Amino acid sequence: MLDLSNWDESTNMKPAGMPNRAEVVALTAGLRQKLISSEEFADLLAAAADEELTPMQHANLRVAGYAHKNALAIPADLLKESKRVYSDCEVTWQQARPNNDWSSVLPKLEHAIGIAIQISQCLGETFDLDPYDALMNQYEPGIQQASVDGMFADIREFLVNAVPKVEAAQQAPTRMAGIFKADDQLALAEICMQELGFDFGRGRLDQSAHPFSCGNAFDARITTRLSQDDFSESLFAVFHETGHARYTQNQPSEWVLQFAGEPTGMAVHESQSLFMEMQVCRSDAFLEFVYPLVEEHLRPTDDTTGWSLDNFRRAVRFVNRGLIRVYADEMTYPFHILLRYALEKQLCKGELAVKDIPDAWNLHMRDMLGVDTRGNYQDGCMQDIHWFAGLFGYFPCYLLGAIFAAQLQEACIHKIGEQTERIRQGDFSAISTWLAENIHAQGSLMEGEQLIQSVTGSEMSARSYISHLKRRYVDA
Amino acid sequence: MLDLSNWDESTNMKPAGMPNRAEVVALTAGLRQKLISSEEFADLLAAAADEELTPMQHANLRVAGYAHKNALAIPADLLKESKRVYSDCEVTWQQARPNNDWSSVLPKLEHAIGIAIQISQCLGETFDLDPYDALMNQYEPGIQQASVDGMFADIREFLVNAVPKVEAAQQAPTRMAGIFKADDQLALAEICMQELGFDFGRGRLDQSAHPFSCGNAFDARITTRLSQDDFSESLFAVFHETGHARYTQNQPSEWVLQFAGEPTGMAVHESQSLFMEMQVCRSDAFLEFVYPLVEEHLRPTDDTTGWSLDNFRRAVRFVNRGLIRVYADEMTYPFHILLRYALEKQLCKGELAVKDIPDAWNLHMRDMLGVDTRGNYQDGCMQDIHWFAGLFGYFPCYLLGAIFAAQLQEACIHKIGEQTERIRQGDFSAISTWLAENIHAQGSLMEGEQLIQSVTGSEMSARSYISHLKRRYVDA
16 A cells, blocks of 8 residues: 555655645554554464474565564654654755755754664664664665675776776767657557566556656556656666566565565665666667667657667767766766765764765765766765665665676576577567566565575675676677 | 555556455455554543534544444454455456346345345444434435435425426437547546636546546545547536535545544535536536537537537436436436335345345336336346445435535525526636535534535425426426
8 A cells, every 4th residue: 555655646646645645654654563563463473483384484474573573673752753854854855955955954864864873773783783784684684784895895996997998998879869759758668568578467657757666466567757858768767667567576476465475675676677677678689679669669750860779779888977876877877876885884883974975975976986076965965865765774775786687697598598689589588487487486585695696506796797897898 | 545545446557456456455444443443442532522622623523433333333253244245246246247147146145235234233223223224324424214215205206297297398419429539528627627626736637437536635536437429428427526526625624634524424425516517517507608618629620410509408408218327317317316215225124135126126117217127137226336335325325415416506596696697607616615615614524414404504305406406407
């Protein structure tokens, strides 16, 4: 219900409905919290632990137990306070960002981060974890800085050297001419989704301000944002969300209302969207497959400037240092996460004051991307909603997803053979089946790291991801 | 949330999502039932009763108290069983109706009506009411056969004489030529809704298989069903649902999540849709106002057969005895309700066996409308979902709504003067304000009968309604 409510808010509801809706959502979330933290729930968990359990039942108990402990970890007063403070901070941010107004949001953010640190300490105590690890575990259970730090350092080392080389060698794309009608873009998107295995009998595509995916195995929905001047941002968002949606549509349907019937974590979820978007849809073979479809739906008859497969490939592969994470290309995107991860850890440990975020942001951006963000808060530390809405420990999932996707791609090829020719023909069946069986249908049977290890036969590592970037961008 | 879920099922969700959605809805409804019937809830009610209360707080306590007693009246096992049996019966009906297959749904309906009778007895005992009165009270609190019987008998007596006279005097309309595009019909509908005071900043219009309205003061939504061959059925459905939606949009917003902030009953709700559809939108003045708009949006350029204001008026006023309630005209519609009301009472008292419904149906249809329904179950006793879904005691609300609407219309004219000229100019402001203040903004401050009495200064009576029909159809 909360998932549906969120979808409705982003696609159909008029803004005037929001305050009342927010209250209903808070009441509903409060009821859920009360149920999950109840003694009755604890008794059910204890009774189930004494039973003979199948592996999936065992997983169900594991995830339910985590949810129960998590609900009890945070004192009711602190939880209530956090919702108020986060909501207040988010609203202030919404208004302050367009005005580049850091000073008005600063006190609210200080309050919000103070609360987040308190919560991280409660969670750390309950789960006997470092506080920041405990925050990350809310989104990807089991993940720890001990393993993330090394992988992220490897990626940084590679990129700092590789990006300038790629930039020097690449040729800039020309804008593909045209004014692209919403209906044409949506028709193309739906055809692509179908080709990629999205089941429209159990899902929908709609428009919203920011692309997202939601739902369950019986009803998976994605959205995209359309621009009449640029079709490719929207199209690749559709590919990305289709990866999420296929994960959702292939969840074990007999477990749909149970804890274990949910995707195991947000890094694994992101691995599925990035597998689709980056591993499959930005590959040479896929671009060759999809380009004629794009031409058929969107190429103007008068001005065809920029309309060639080569230029299309250059456009969707162009490496371009920018300030904004969500607009970043595949090569520079990781820098944006490395920056946020570093700052979150420092904030959480009290090694960075909230007021010093802009300076720290600028230093990282200068060191990694060589861009200057001084004074530009709205495209700097005010660009993402996450911190202002109380989301701490989420950012690493984006890059972990890219790492997992590359590991899975290697394992997939190893298992079912090179798929380049099939992708070129528009046949994604072998890949789809392999992912559905090995990842999607597993639900929360295993935690993410264990799942990746079990499917790939290798430890979690950035090696495959770095090889992938090297192959696509450096050796190309 | 349940309201939103229902809207989503009818407008957006693919059928494959239904089984899982139904389970989520059942779980949510169960949680609500548990909360409302809890001792904690009872204690809160008792504590509030000792306070100094404003009239609205007092009403809130009244409605909450009714909900609490209602939730306790039905044993949990019986309630659970009823949901299973009603759902099973409804599914069987869905499949059996297109095949005119009465015999396969009969045992399920016997089971469903048996359960409904048990529930009516539980409710009757709890509220110290006749069981059928207790059923009606679930939809329109306070209403009783003692007053309904007399009004319905008056209506029957009038109509049995009047309908043949009207039929003899009227002229049949010609079909208005055209194939009407969905976009054109929706554009016209939205303009009309705006004219009638629907606030699109707090609501939406969508399409669904059956028109309905839902939502709250901050987010009111209506739907319509479009046909490319006939625009007027859809357009008048939009007028009808706009009446509901204006009631919803004008509820007291500071009470939005409270019991007293809800419309007071379904008969009053129906009075608002019928005030709009019948009193306002089928009036001569409104038809004169709206006809140019209809022409502008829908009149074909080639064949304009039937396109005149006179013919349009004839079409939306034509009295035509038919088998189907939802397609009935204003004059014959009441017969359909009188029939169902009579049968429900007999079924509830055990004076009619379920297997004898088709014969009883045919007798009533023959006596009142002179039509033969023998052997035609799908357009006879199988036409409405209500009984098959366990809805007993609801039907009278439709006709009570028409009665209330006519009483309100008289009171409104008495208070603010004749509005004919203003309606002809498209100025509905005085009527809108009067209804908003006197009915909509009252929420559940009073029960329906009391509200009508307080606003009109008269007892509930069919007199105004009969005068209205006489004026429009007999004296015309």
